[in-house]
Amino acid sequence: MPDGYLAADVPTPQPGTLPQPGTSPQPGTSPQLGTSPQPGASPEPGLQQRLALFNATRFNPALPTATWREDIATQAERLREEGEWLEQRRGAVAGRAAAAPRDADGFVAWFQELERTGPGQGDALFTWLADEASLDEMRWFLTQEVAGEAGFDDLAALTQVKLSQQAKLEVARNYWDEMGRGNPKGMHGPMLEVIADRLGLQPTLATTVPESLALANVMAGLACNRRYAYHSIGALGVIEQTAPSRAILVARGMKRLGIPPQDRHYFDLHAVLDIKHSEAWNAEAIHPLVAENPAVAPAIAEGALMRLEAGLACFERYRAELWGEGAALAAPAAQASESSGRRGFCVR
Numbered sequence: 001m002p003d004g005y006l007a008a009d010v011p012t013p014q015p016g017t018l019p020q021p022g023t024s025p026q027p028g029t030s031p032q033l034g035t036s037p038q039p040g041a042s043p044e045p046g047l048q049q050r051l052a053l054f055n056a057t058r059f060n061p062a063l064p065t066a067t068w069r070e071d072i073a074t075q076a077e078r079l080r081e082e083g084e085w086l087e088q089r090r091g092a093v094a095g096r097a098a099a100a101p102r103d104a105d106g107f108v109a110w111f112q113e114l115e116r117t118g119p120g121q122g123d124a125l126f127t128w129l130a131d132e133a134s135l136d137e138m139r140w141f142l143t144q145e146v147a148g149e150a151g152f153d154d155l156a157a158l159t160q161v162k163l164s165q166q167a168k169l170e171v172a173r174n175y176w177d178e179m180g181r182g183n184p185k186g187m188h189g190p191m192l193e194v195i196a197d198r199l200g201l202q203p204t205l206a207t208t209v210p211e212s213l214a215l216a217n218v219m220a221g222l223a224c225n226r227r228y229a230y231h232s233i234g235a236l237g238v239i240e241q242t243a244p245s246r247a248i249l250v251a252r253g254m255k256r257l258g259i260p261p262q263d264r265h266y267f268d269l270h271a272v273l274d275i276k277h278s279e280a281w282n283a284e285a286i287h288p289l290v291a292e293n294p295a296v297a298p299a300i301a302e303g304a305l306m307r308l309e310a311g312l313a314c315f316e317r318y319r320a321e322l323w324g325e326g327a328a329l330a331a332p333a334a335q336a337s338e339s340s341g342r343r344g345f346c347v348r
C-alpha cells in the first residue's frame, strides 16, 4: 500500500490560505471540516501543516538555488520540530513495544497479532462505509485519505538504504510490485489518481483534518530519518498487514454506491495483494532483522504502534466528522481552493 506524504501529494500553497514554513499558524487558518478539533485528542493543526509543507519540499527533485544556506536553516528547524513530535509519539507507545518478544519467531507472532488487536483494528467506520455511507460521505472520506497520502513506494525506497541483504531484497520486491513490475499501467500510485479523478476529489492541505496529515507526517518522518529506519520497517509492515481488511470494506461500499470495477480496482487489488506482501514482509524483512539483532525488535514494534495509533486517531476524527453532532459534510469540490497533483492513497 502506498502511504505517507511526499512532495507531489501536497498542493501548492496559496498565499494567504496556508501557513508557510517558518511562520506561526494564524488563527482561523487551520483545517476545519464539519466539527472543531477535539481538545486534547487532536494533534495541533499548525504543526501538522508545517510538517506537511516541509515534507512537500524535502523530497521534491529540485535545482540549486541562491538561498540554499537559508533553506538549510529552515530545514533544521523543521527537523527539530519533527523530532520532538516523533519522540512524543514514540514515548506514547514505548511501554507496549518493550513488552514485545526479542526472539524472531516470538516477535513475528506478536507483530501478526496486531492485525487482530492493534489500535484501530475493526473500527466501525469501515463497516459503515461498506454498508451505509452515502456517495458524498464516501467522497469526503476518500478526499481525506488522498490528501494525507504519502506514497508507499517512495517510503519503501527511503527505508531500504543500507539494510541487511535479506530485508533489502524484500523491500525491493515490494517496491517492484508498487512499480507495476515495470509496466506503467500496473503502477499502484497512478491507480489512485483514477479514483480521485473519476470521483472528482480535490484534496487540499487546508481542508484536510490534522489527524490525516499527522498520519502521513509520521510515515515520512520515520522513513526519512535513519535513526527510525527500523521503526519505518515496522510501520510499513503493519500497513501491509492491516490494509486488506479495510480495503475490502471500502471496495464493497464503492460497489454498493455504483462505482464501476475499473474505478475501484486499486482496492480490489490491495485487498488481495497486501496479504501476500504482509506475509513476505514479516518473513523476509522483520524476521531476519530481529534474528540478526534483537535490539531492533522494540524499534520495529514502536514504529508499527505509532502507525496504528495515528490511524486510530484518523478513524476517530472521521467518525466525529461524519457521524458527530452537527456534522456538516464538507463538499470537497466546492470547498477546495487548491488541488493536489499526483495522489497517493491509503486505506488506513
Ligand SMILES: [Fe+2]
Pocket (backbone or CB within 6 Å): 001, 240, 273, 274, 277
Ligand atoms: Fe503492498
Ligand SMILES: [Fe+2]
Pocket (backbone or CB within 6 Å): 001, 002, 152, 178, 188, 270
Ligand atoms: Fe500498493
